[in-house]
Each structure stands twice: as structure tokens, then as C-alpha cells.
Amino acid sequence: MDKIWNKYPEIKQELVDVLNLMKSNVKCKDKKIENSIIELIESGGKLLRPAFVLIGSKFGEYDREKSIPTAAVIEMLHMATLVHDDVIDDSKLRRGQETIQSKYGKDYAVYIGDYLFCICFKILATNASLQAIKVDSRAMSKICMGEVNQLNSRFSMNLSVKDYLSRISGKTAELFSISLYLGAAECNANTKISRELRNIGHNLGMAFQIIDDILDYEGNDESIKKSAANDLKQGIYTLPLIYAYKKDKNAFDNILAKDFYTEEEVSKIIELVKKNNGIENAKELAEKYMKKCFKGIDRLPENEYKYILRDIAEWLLLRTY
Amino acid sequence: MDKIWNKYPEIKQELVDVLNLMKSNVKCKDKKIENSIIELIESGGKLLRPAFVLIGSKFGEYDREKSIPTAAVIEMLHMATLVHDDVIDDSKLRRGQETIQSKYGKDYAVYIGDYLFCICFKILATNASLQAIKVDSRAMSKICMGEVNQLNSRFSMNLSVKDYLSRISGKTAELFSISLYLGAAECNANTKISRELRNIGHNLGMAFQIIDDILDYEGNDESIKKSAANDLKQGIYTLPLIYAYKKDKNAFDNILAKDFYTEEEVSKIIELVKKNNGIENAKELAEKYMKKCFKGIDRLPENEYKYILRDIAEWLLLRTY
Numbered sequence: 001m002d003k004i005w006n007k008y009p010e011i012k013q014e015l016v017d018v019l020n021l022m023k024s025n026v027k028c029k030d031k032k033i034e035n036s037i038i039e040l041i042e043s044g045g046k047l048l049r050p051a052f053v054l055i056g057s058k059f060g061e062y063d064r065e066k067s068i069p070t071a072a073v074i075e076m077l078h079m080a081t082l083v084h085d086d087v088i089d090d091s092k093l094r095r096g097q098e099t100i101q102s103k104y105g106k107d108y109a110v111y112i113g114d115y116l117f118c119i120c121f122k123i124l125a126t127n128a129s130l131q132a133i134k135v136d137s138r139a140m141s142k143i144c145m146g147e148v149n150q151l152n153s154r155f156s157m158n159l160s161v162k163d164y165l166s167r168i169s170g171k172t173a174e175l176f177s178i179s180l181y182l183g184a185a186e187c188n189a190n191t192k193i194s195r196e197l198r199n200i201g202h203n204l205g206m207a208f209q210i211i212d213d214i215l216d217y218e219g220n221d222e223s224i225k226k227s228a229a230n231d232l233k234q235g236i237y238t239l240p241l242i243y244a245y246k247k248d249k250n251a252f253d254n255i256l257a258k259d260f261y262t263e264e265e266v267s268k269i270i271e272l273v274k275k276n277n278g279i280e281n282a283k284e285l286a287e288k289y290m291k292k293c294f295k296g297i298d299r300l301p302e303n304e305y306k307y308i309l310r311d312i313a314e315w316l317l318l319r320t321y
Numbered sequence: 322m323d324k325i326w327n328k329y330p331e332i333k334q335e336l337v338d339v340l341n342l343m344k345s346n347v348k349c350k351d352k353k354i355e356n357s358i359i360e361l362i363e364s365g366g367k368l369l370r371p372a373f374v375l376i377g378s379k380f381g382e383y384d385r386e387k388s389i390p391t392a393a394v395i396e397m398l399h400m401a402t403l404v405h406d407d408v409i410d411d412s413k414l415r416r417g418q419e420t421i422q423s424k425y426g427k428d429y430a431v432y433i434g435d436y437l438f439c440i441c442f443k444i445l446a447t448n449a450s451l452q453a454i455k456v457d458s459r460a461m462s463k464i465c466m467g468e469v470n471q472l473n474s475r476f477s478m479n480l481s482v483k484d485y486l487s488r489i490s491g492k493t494a495e496l497f498s499i500s501l502y503l504g505a506a507e508c509n510a511n512t513k514i515s516r517e518l519r520n521i522g523h524n525l526g527m528a529f530q531i532i533d534d535i536l537d538y539e540g541n542d543e544s545i546k547k548s549a550a551n552d553l554k555q556g557i558y559t560l561p562l563i564y565a566y567k568k569d570k571n572a573f574d575n576i577l578a579k580d581f582y583t584e585e586e587v588s589k590i591i592e593l594v595k596k597n598n599g600i601e602n603a604k605e606l607a608e609k610y611m612k613k614c615f616k617g618i619d620r621l622p623e624n625e626y627k628y629i630l631r632d633i634a635e636w637l638l639l640r641t642y
Contacts, residue, residue, distance in 0.1 A: 032473065130447075
């Protein structure tokens with residue numbers, strides 16, 4: 001488990017319970033399936049989303065019988081989307097480990113993702129409210145729509161900042177947002193506070209994703225170049241590029257929309273993005289979301305979890321600044 | 322809509338309502354997604370599963386507010402599995418129309434399948450009980466497990482009749498079974514009757530799938546040969562072949578497990594299956610399930626729907642006899 005959780009022993013212990021609940025729910029006759037999912041559970045994601053559920057629930061009448069399953073479901077929904085994303089992106093590695101699709105084949109990965117979705121709803125039906133199922137299925141539709149939208153806009157030179165924001169809103173911000181929200185709402189937190197948490201999650205997710213996309217252009221090491229090249233190759237244009245392209249379309253026109261980029265071409269694109277203030281402009285927008293996020297946290301009622309949430313947001317958002 | 326429903330105007334009208342509910346639930350901002358799903362809804366499947374839900378619900382206190390959404394969900398779950406199956410099988414056509422994966426690409430089809438799953442659970446959360454969601458998600462896990470199992474046993478010469486039956490139990494029988502069951506249970510039918518309906522659905526589904534697999538070997542026309550060849554190429558061995566192989570392993574050993582079959586080889590395999598009583602033995606087993614199915618129907622309380630169910634079962638099972 002990520003060492004960040006050592007600082008918050010209560011949350012850490014609850015996250016252990018979440019992982020155990022997940023593991024006990026994937027038990028099935030087919031040991032190959034079971035083991036491949038257990039590997040995935042143990043592969044060491046940051047567990048941000050389930051932690052957000054737990055933190056959110058502390059703002060209501062904390063009830064572990066509701067919070068732990070809700071947190072488990074959110075993490076499994078996230079895992080299901082990752083498994084299917086890896087199919088689409090043909091990714092070989094995830095969190096440093098071989099992906100399901102690379103290890104067992106795409107066919108297998110499609111069904112494992114489906115199976116994870118099913119387990120989510122099985123846990124929800126056993127432990128949560130119809131309201132939570134509604135929120136979860138709506139969020140998941142939004143995430144799917146975001147993914148399809150990303151597919152449809154590949155290699156599109158008409159991509160606007162608005163399109164980009166709506167895409168990442170489905171991709172990252174939605175799950176952050178419902179994690180905090182559902183944690184609170186399922187534990188009967190005050191409606192105003194639940195909504196505040198939902199907005200905090202949204203703004204945190206937006207800032208986090210923009211920063212993630214900036215890192216692809218800002219860093220100098222090889223892995224970062226690779227990641228930028230990978231997105232470019234797939235025709236996924238992120239905020240720094242969109243801003244820079246808007247400023248100097250001609251400069252980009254001959255170099256984009258290729259199936260393959262040489263190292264020189266990637267360096268050239270990164271340089272063009274920097275030259276046209278793509279990174280600077282993207283940072284400004286990330287900061288707007290960050291400010292909204294921290295202001296939201298400030299408005300939360302006083303308790304230790306407010307400060308844990310602030311800590312984690314700082315850890316996620318200030319890592320590069 | 323299949324002309325079979327003209328015989329039962331009440332069910333037909335309710336199926337129209339089911340289709341309309343499905344269409345209204347797939348409305349979304351992205352018109353490309355919406356239209357591709359509407360096409361799928363209108364592509365003219367037999368609508369057996371939603372009809373089973375409706376018929377099942379007549380054995381309780383029929384409540385259209387529950388039956389129509391439950392029927393819509395079952396059909397959409399079925400559609401979602403078909404979309405993902407087409408991705409796996411690389412199918413170009415389904416019900417005579419181009420598949421989503423062929424028309425829009427595999428990536429798109431993976432997400433459309435996921436999106437359909439989400440809509441199912443959204444409809445369930447709005448209209449059904451937690452119990453129904455539990456039954457649905459369990460059934461879907463079973464279906465996924467069946468699919469994975471089919472993948473894992475491809476090209477396996479150790480396939481037993483038991484393995485085959487457990488595979489088709491997840492593939493076809495499970496949805497038939499929960500359709501009749503959920504229709505009844507959601508309308509508060511007597512527990513004994515709901516269970517009887519569940520067993521009828523299971524036996525009907527088993528017989529139906531075995532007969533479907535027999536048809537691949539029995540028919541003489543080209544389309545049937547193609548279908549048998551397609552299964553063989555994918556290493557999917559069905560009941561007639563399993564029985565025949567058990568009887569004369571040596572005859573098959575040189576001819577199976579190929580990536581490609583010439584027309585002669587397919588004919589040769591079909592001939593070997595026939596020679597070794599594969600079809601005969603498979604028919605005997607299908608008849609056992611058929612008998613159980615019809616006996617179950619006989620035990621249902623007297624009402625017109627009992628006879629409609631018998632009619633449909635006869636239509637499905639006696640088509641080749």
C-alpha cells in the first residue's frame with residue numbers, strides 16, 4: 001500500500017478492510033480468474049478513490065457497514081475501467097506490472113472487466129442503497145461516454161479546451177467526485193456538506209488530470225517523453241498541446257496526426273508546446289481548479305478529516321510545483 | 322418485431338413498451354452513441370428474454386411499472402453481452418446487420434457494451450428492487466464466467482459433457498432462467514411458482530442451446546457449414562463433437578485444432594460426428610431437457626400464459642424435429 005497512508009493509521013486500517021472485502025468478493029470456482037483479479041487488487045494502486053469514500057463518510061454518521069463496501073465498489077469500478085482501457089490502448093504495463101490484456105489476451109480482459117462490473121453491482125445490491133446504485137451507474141455511464149468521446153476525438157484538430165475539459169471531467173473528476181459524495185451521502189451527511197464534497201472531488205480531479213497531462217510535456221526524462229509520444233501516437237491531444245496549437249496552428253500542421261513519431265519529432269512537438277506557452281496556460285487553468293478545491297475544503301466543518309483531505313490534495317496537486 | 326408475437330397481441334404491445342423504454346433510456350448528448358444503440362435495439366432480435374419476463378410476471382400480481390423495466394434491463398444485458406461477444410469473435414454480422422465492432426471498431430464496441438451495462442443498472446436502481454439487482458448481477462457474473470470458461474477451454478481436447486453443460490448453462494440458460502424468475506418474483510408471485518419458472522427457463526435454455534449446436538452439424542446448406550467451421554476455427558467444441566470424439570478419439574486427432582479448415586475438412590469433421598452418433602446422442606440429451614421443461618410448464622397454475630409459454634417453447638425446441 002502506498003506509504004502516504006502510514007500518516008493516517010485509521011484510514012490505512014480501513015483501506016486494508018476494503019481490500020479484504022474486495023478479495024472475498026472475487027472468490028469464484030475458476031481459480032485463474034480469481035487469481036488474476038487478486039493480482040490486480042494487490043498491484044498497489046494509490047487507493048485514492050476508496051480513501052475519498054472513507055474520508056467523505058467521516059462527515060456523516062460513519063458506518064463501516066456502508067463505507068467499506070462503498071469504497072470497495074468504487075475501487076473495483078475504477079479497476080474495471082482500467083482493464084478495459086488497457087485493452088483499448090494495447091497497454092503492456094500498468095503500475096509496473098504486466099496488464100491483464102497483455103498477460104491473458106484481449107478477449108479475456110474484456111470479460112474480466114465485465115466480471116468486475118458485475119461484482120460491483122452485486123456488492124452494491126447487498127450493502128448499499130438504491131440511491132447509491134443510481135449514482136454509481138450514472139457516474140459509470142458518464143465515464144464510458146468520456147471514453148467514447150476520447151475515441152471519437154482522436155486526431156481531431158478541432159479539439160477545444162471545452163472538449164478537453166468535458167473529456168477529463170468524465171475520465172478522472174467523476175470518480176473522485178462521487179467517491180467523496182457517496183461516502184458522505186451513504187452515511188447521511190448533511191446535504192450541503194455532501195454537495196460541497198462532490199465539488200471538491202470534481203475540482204481536485206480536474207486539477208489532478210491537467211497536472212498529469214502537463215507532466216508529459218514538462219519532464220525531461222525518457223519515461224515522460226514516452227508517455228507523451230504514446231498519447232500523441234494515439235491522437236490524444238491534451239491541454240498543453242491544445243493551447244499551443246491554438247496559438248500557432250501552422251507550426252503544428254505538418255508534424256501532427258502521424259502513426260509513429262521519431263524521438264526528434266516528439267522533442268520538436270514538446271518544444272513547440274513550450275514555445276507557445278502551452279504548459280504555462282495549462283498551469284494557470286490547473287491552478288484555478290486547485291484554488292476552487294482548496295476553498296471548498298476550507299468551507300468544510302472543522303474535524304481532523306478536513307485536514308487529512310487537504311493534506312492528500314496537496315500531495316496530489318503540489319507534487320510538481 | 323418477430324411475427325411470432327402477432328399471435329399474442331397483449332405480449333406484443335408490452336414488448337413495444339419495452340423497446341420504447343429502452344430507447345428513451347439510451348438518449349444521450351452524443352448522438353453517434355445514441356444512434357448506434359437505437360440501431361441495435363431495432364435490429365430485430367426475437368425478444369425472447371423480455372417476453373419471458375412479461376410472461377413470468379403474469380404469474381404474480383402483474384404490475385407494468387415493474388415488469389416493463391425489468392424486461393428492458395434483461396434485453397439490454399443480453400445486448401451488452403452480444404456486443405462484447407462480437408468483439409471477441411470478431412463477428413462482422415449479427416442478425417443480418419453489421420456489428421458495432423465491425424462498423425465502429427473494437428474499441429468503440431468495448432465501451433458501448435460497458436455503457437449498456439451502466440444503463441441496465443440505472444434502470445434497475447430507478448425501477449426495481451435491491452433483490453432484482455442482486456439476481457441480475459449474479460446472473461451476469463455467471464454469464465461472464467461462462468464466457469471466460471469458453472475462452473479457457475478453446476482447443477481443449479479434454480472437454481467433457483459436464484464442462485460443455487456448465488458452459489451453456491452460463492451462456493444461454495442463465496438469462497432464460499432469470500427472465501422468467503425475475504418477472505414472477507418482482508410481481509410477488511408465490512415462491513414455489515417463481516422457482517418452477519426458474520427451472521423451466523433453465524431447461525428451456527439448455528435444450529435450446531444444444532439444439533442450436535446440433536443444427537451446426539445437421540444442416541446441409543452453406544450458412545450452417547460456415548457456422549460450424551467458425552466454431553471449429555475458434556476451438557469451440559460443442560456437444561455433437563464432444564460425444565463423437567469420446568467415441569473415436571483417433572479419428573479426430575489429426576484433423577482438429579487447426580487455425581483454418583478447408584471446406585473438405587469441415588465436411589470430413591461433420592461426417593465423423595455423424596458416423597459416431599454425435600448428433601443422435603446430443604439429441605437424446607436435448608430431449609431430456611425438453612421433457613423437463615414441458616413437465617415444468619404442465620405444473621404451472623392454469624391460465625392463458627401457461628399455454629403461451631408452452632407455445633413458445635414448442636416453437637423454439639421443435640423447429641428441427
